[in-house]
Amino acid sequence: MSGHGDGALTLLHCLEEVESLAAGKGGPELGEALTRLRREVVRHETEKYALRCDLEAQEAEIRRLGGALAQSRRRASDAAGLYVATHRLHATLDRGQVLQAVEDVVASLLGCEQMAVFEMTGSPPVLVPVNVRGLPPGRLAAVRPGEGVIGRVAQSGEVWLAGESAGLLEERQALSACVPLKVDGEVTGVLALYALLEHRERLGADDRELLELLSTHAATALYASRLRRGWDAAS
């Protein structure tokens, strides 16, 4: 930067020299002074160009750091959501409270207030809705594995997201996501998410991590609460 300041001073000095010589009608000294002035102008422009390049590089670096900061904040926010969900699901062995925690996590972290928990029961197995929130009573019936989106999720063990996955148009319109509930890889039920809050368009890739977490942690929490209930009944 000091070079830039010196360059400007030299440039001024050269200009004064040329002006003074021009006032005295010039001669060979005027030509030499003009050449020096041109050199100074070129040097000055070169410096200016280098500084501009420097500035642009620094601005690009600031943009990159800003992006990295925003990304790490998003990651921290996602991690906070995952921590909160895990904490809430495993804070109790009471079945009612576990189901309440599932509802609360889905509503608060995913923005969905219409949901149902289906559990696999009987032989041959069938998926029975055991907890429904935000839907009219009697709307949901038992589902056989392989039947519709819910049944297929129970069979495949894979998370289903409307818009990302196949399904009948009617099902895609009603369901936002279907999450298999798995304990040690075995499907024990399905968490079905219906309409989202109005300002949430749809669930996307960003939500998948939380849905995958629910798949195992909600299932384990429900399984543990069933064991506890059995234990209480036996003792």
Add this chain to the structure above:
Amino acid sequence: VNGNKKILLVDGSRTSLLLERMILAPESYQLLVALDGEEALQVAAAERPDLILMDVVLPGLDGLSALRRLRAAPDTRSTPVILVTTRGEPDSVEAGWESGCTDYIAKPIDAEELISKVRSCLGA
């Protein structure tokens, strides 16, 4: 720097409360908690928080009614209040403004948006 700033978090959902605490904890605010509207009024009167972050849907006294009572009390008349709403519809937002909220944020809460609104309300 923020250690002397008090924020009262009011929410009936323990999941939301825990998430808000997780998001705001690194900012070093003093965080107070209330689970319903009545408790919020009591804590606000006793602790005089610098900011209140309050859900609209609360058990018992709802967020909008609690906000109107905060605005009617001389001690909390000018305390900034950010309403947390599960509804993004204009009606809910309009009711919030009419009741005297300073700002609002929709659930699910976005961490960056929350931090930015809290900072802005606290003049940080």
